[in-house]
Every structure is written in structure tokens, then in C-alpha cells.
Amino acid sequence: xxxxxxxxxxxxxxxxxxxxxxxxxxxxxxxxxxxxxxxxxxxxxxxxxxxxxxxxxxxxxxxxxxxxxxxxxxxxxxxxxxxxxxxxxxxxxxxxxxxxxxxxxxxxxxxxxxxxxxxxxxxxxxxxxxxxxxxxxxxxxxxxxxxxxxxxxxxxxxxxxxxxxxxxxxxxxxxxxxxxxxxxxxxxxxxxxxxxxxxxxxxxxxxxxxxxxxxxxxxxxxxxxxxxxxxxxxxxxxxxxxxxxxxxxxxxxxxxxxxxxxxxxxxxxxxxxxxxxxxxxxxxxxxxxxxxxxxxxxxxxxxxxxxxxxxxxxxxxxxxxxxxxxxxxxxxxxxxxxxxxxxxxxxxxxxxxxxxxxxxxxxxxxxxxxxxxxxxxxxxxxxxxxxxxxxxxxxxxxxxxxxxxxxxxxxxxxxxxxxxxxx
Numbered sequence: 001x002x003x004x005x006x007x008x009x010x011x012x013x014x015x016x017x018x019x020x021x022x023x024x025x026x027x028x029x030x031x032x033x034x035x036x037x038x039x040x041x042x043x044x045x046x047x048x049x050x051x052x053x054x055x056x057x058x059x060x061x062x063x064x065x066x067x068x069x070x071x072x073x074x075x076x077x078x079x080x081x082x083x084x085x086x087x088x089x090x091x092x093x094x095x096x097x098x099x100x101x102x103x104x105x106x107x108x109x110x111x112x113x114x115x116x117x118x119x120x121x122x123x124x125x126x127x128x129x130x131x132x133x134x135x136x137x138x139x140x141x142x143x144x145x146x147x148x149x150x151x152x153x154x155x156x157x158x159x160x161x162x163x164x165x166x167x168x169x170x171x172x173x174x175x176x177x178x179x180x181x182x183x184x185x186x187x188x189x190x191x192x193x194x195x196x197x198x199x200x201x202x203x204x205x206x207x208x209x210x211x212x213x214x215x216x217x218x219x220x221x222x223x224x225x226x227x228x229x230x231x232x233x234x235x236x237x238x239x240x241x242x243x244x245x246x247x248x249x250x251x252x253x254x255x256x257x258x259x260x261x262x263x264x265x266x267x268x269x270x271x272x273x274x275x276x277x278x279x280x281x282x283x284x285x286x287x288x289x290x291x292x293x294x295x296x297x298x299x300x301x302x303x304x305x306x307x308x309x310x311x312x313x314x315x316x317x318x319x320x321x322x323x324x325x326x327x328x329x330x331x332x333x334x335x336x337x338x339x340x341x342x343x344x345x346x347x348x349x350x351x352x353x354x355x356x357x358x359x360x361x362x363x364x365x366x367x368x369x370x371x372x373x374x375x376x377x378x379x380x381x382x383x384x385x386x387x388x389x390x391x392x393x394x395x396x397x398x399x400x401x402x403x404x405x406x407x408x409x410x411x412x413x414x415x416x417x418x419x420x421x422x423x
Contacts, residue, residue, distance in 0.1 A: 051423050063104075064104060064105050065104025065113075066099075068096075071420065072093070072094050072421045073142055075090065075417065075419075076088065076089075077089050078416065079413070080414070081132075081414075087129055089124045090123070091121065091143065092122050092123075093144075094121075097116055100115070101113045110157070115154050118151055119148070120147075120149075121142065123146055129414065138192075141189060141190065142209075143191070145238050148243065150244030150245065152177070152211050155169070163221065164219055170214070179278075180199060180200065182274070182304050182320055183272075184304045184318055184341065185322060187343055187355050188341070189395065192361045192363075193361065193381070197334055198298065198326045198332055198363065203283075203289040203291065204286065210236050210238050212234075212235040213232045213250065214232065215231075217229070223264060226260050227259045229258075231255045231256075232250050233251070233252070233253035233281060233283075234252050234285065237289075248287055249286075249287045255278060257276065258278075259274055260274065260276065261273070269307065269309060271303070273302070276300050277298055283296045283331055292330065298326040298332070299324070300324045301322065301323045303322075304320035305318060310346070315345055320340065320343075322339050332366065333365060335365075336363070337362070339360060339361035340359065341360065341381075343357045351386070354386055355384070356383075358382045360381075361378065365377065375403075382399075383398070390422075395420075396415075397416050400412070
């Protein structure tokens with residue numbers, strides 16, 4: 001069986017799982033919990049946050065502090081811009097990891113925890129979707145080189161004090177695990193709604209799928225939080241031969257990140273605002289795709305706001321916006337980036353964990369990059385995440401690209417779907 005058939009088979013199996021669970025959940029919803037004679041016949045394993053591991057390892061986790069995780073994500077994508085000439089690809093991501101609570105294992109308080117994660121990613125068509133080319137991001141936030149890779153390896157600890165809570169992680173880390181993210185923007189599948197493209201250019205930070213040596217420190221007091229990180233600036237390239245330990249030219253240059261955040265309320269509506277940025281000391285010293293500049297620095301700002309609450313005080317409708325700015329045109333091909341969007345939570349009353357979202361992103365390409373890309377590029381994404389069970393989700397998605405290529409004056413249309421299963 002070739003790789004394409006393996007991925008398609010895996011995707012079909014995932015969708016079959018979803019189909020069977022839909023009927024189980026519908027039966028539960030029909031009861032509504034109002035009829036005392038109505039019994040919920042949903043299998044117990046379909047109610048868990050993970051299908052098997054949480055139940056199988058519950059006793060082990062309580063006794064030893066060892067908590068494993070396995071997640072499979074399968075996708076299918078198609079560029080439908082050219083009528084019947086449809087370009088498609090399928091990809092699959094297995095993520096495995098664990099966290100070990102050392103305090104539980106040793107029966108001693110305050111010892112912290114260690115964590116390890118790795119993934120295996122495979123794809124058809126070498127990760128390409130026809131001739132679609134965009135400088136601002138990829139249609140999927142899991143697309144990577146076709147490989148198995150060790151991701152994060154860290155030691156972490158937290159401390160509560162009278163002046164606030166402190167914490168840190170040290171080891172092999174990925175910057176976007178701690179910076180740039182917002183809950184509302186995380187709903188989307190296009191990669192630009194995660195790691196901001198001009199704030200974390202691929203050659204400096206390899207976006208979201210390569211980690212490197214670093215230290216992150218956290219501080220939180222009441223509604224305020226601050227995060228500071230310092231990393232090896234010569235991160236490994238996102239290619240198949242990099243198994244996660246590309247430490248060539250380590251610390252020839254460094255990258256520094258910072259972020260300030262504040263959680264607030266307007267009446268009963270929750271909101272959050274963040275401001276951050278980074279500094280890369282010598283982008284001309286990185287060991288691939290060097291940038292001809294003495295340094296790189298950028299800033300970002302984000303806000304998300306609940307607009308309407310439901311009867312229980314949870315957000316029913318909310319909005320977000322983010323801005324990324326790289327002032328030095330010599331160090332970045334994209335000077336300005338912005339995105340904004342809306343999330344509608346539980347749009348179907350009986351499906352309380354579903355989310356419908358629409359987002360728009362736009363990037364301005366610097367003059368030197370306009371020989372390959374347009375002056376401005378934009379993406380519109382509409383997506384609906386069906387949370388079939390706590391452990392299984394299905395997410396159809398549509399994206400419209402404006403000016404996706406250097407000479408393109410029209411649009412490109414991409415449709416796809418994602419299945420995610422937490423084992």
C-alpha cells in the first residue's frame with residue numbers, strides 16, 4: 001500500500017469513527033436530561049477527554065505522575081481554483097508525548113516536571129497544493145517536512161509567592177508554544193493565525209514545527225502576566241533530514257522574546273490584551289537562508305473580546321484582532337501583518353462545544369519581495385469545528401486567497417477538512 005492510500009485509509013477510518021459517535025451523541029441530545037426515564041446510552045469511552053489513555057493510565061498517573069498522550073490529525077485539501085483541474089493533497093500527523101510529575105514520583109513537593117513530545121508527519125504531493133504560493137502562511141498549521149522529529153524536551157517548575165506566581169521551562173523549546181497565540185485565533189487551520197508570519201519568519205524561527213535550546217520564564221499576578229524567553233538563534237531548518245537535534249552553529253546568535261498580557265472584564269464580558277515582540281541578534285549568521293541585516297526585531301499586539309454571553313455566563317460570540325510589525329525592511333520581506341475574526345460558540349443549541357469562525361488576514365510584502373509576490377496578500381477563512389466527543393473533532397474548512405502569486409490579480413480557492421482524535 002503506497003503512502004497516498006495509507007493516508008486516505010487513515011482518514012476514512014477517522015471519519016468512520018466520527019460517524020458512529022455522532023449517532024451516539026444525537027441519542028444523548030434527544031434525551032436532553034429532562035426525562036427521568038431516559039437513559040444515556042452513549043458508550044463511556046465516547047465521553048472521555050481521550051479515548052483510551054486516560055482510562056488505561058489513570059491509576060498509573062495517580063501513583064507515579066506519568067501522563068502520556070497520543071493525538072492523530074488527518075487532513076484532506078483541494079485547490080478548486082481551476083474548475084475541473086483540481087489539485088489535492090492528504091496529510092497525517094501523529095503526536096506522541098508525556099509529562100512526568102517528579103513530585104508525585106518521589107513523594108516530595110516542589111520538584112517540578114519533565115516533558116517530551118515528538119511527531120511523525122507524512123503527506124502526498126510533497127506538501128504542495130498545485131501552484132498555490134503565498135508568502136503569508138500555509139493552508140494548514142500542521143504542514144511540515146515529511147519526517148519523524150523530536151519536538152520539545154523540557155524541565156518545568158512553578159512557584160507561588162506573595163508577590164505573584166513564577167514559573168519556567170528550560171530545554172528544547174518552540175517559541176510559538178509560549179508567544180503570539182490567542183484562544184480565538186487558535187480555532188483556525190491556516191498557519192498565519194498561529195505563528196505570525198512576519199514576527200516569526202521561517203528562516204529565523206522555522207515557524208511551528210522545529211524547537212531549539214531555550215529558557216522561558218513566566219510571571220502572573222492577579223489579571224496580569226508576563227513571559228520572557230531566550231533561545232538559540234540558529235534554529236534547525238524544517239527539512240526531512242532534521243530529526244529535531246540540528247545543533248550546528250548553536251548559539252552563534254540568540255533570539256529574545258517577551259510578552260505582556262492582561263485579562264479584563266467589560267461588565268460580564270471577558271477580554272484579553274497582549275503586547276510582545278522579539279529580537280534576533282545576527283540573522284546574517286544563520287546556517288541557511290541568511291538575512292542580509294545586522295539584527296532582526298519585530299512587535300505584535302493582540303486583543304480578544306467576548307461580545308455576547310450565554311445564560312451561563314460563557315462567551316457565545318466573540319472577536320479578536322492581531323497585528324505584527326517588522327520595522328526594518330532589510331531584515332524582513334513582510335513589513336506589516338494583521339488578522340481579525342469572529343467566533344460563534346455553540347451555534348447549534350444542542351452542540352455546546354462546536355465553534356463556527358470566520359477570519360481574515362492580510363500581509364504587506366516589502367518592495368524587494370514584490371518580484372515574487374504581490375504588494376498585498378489576503379486570506380479569508382471560514383471553518384466549523386464539530387466537537388463530536390471530547391476526544392474526536394471534525395473540522396471542514398474553506399479558504400480564499402487574494403493575490404496568492406506574484407502576477408496573480410484574482411483569487412485562489414482551497415477547501416479541506418480535518419479529523420483529530422485524542423487517544
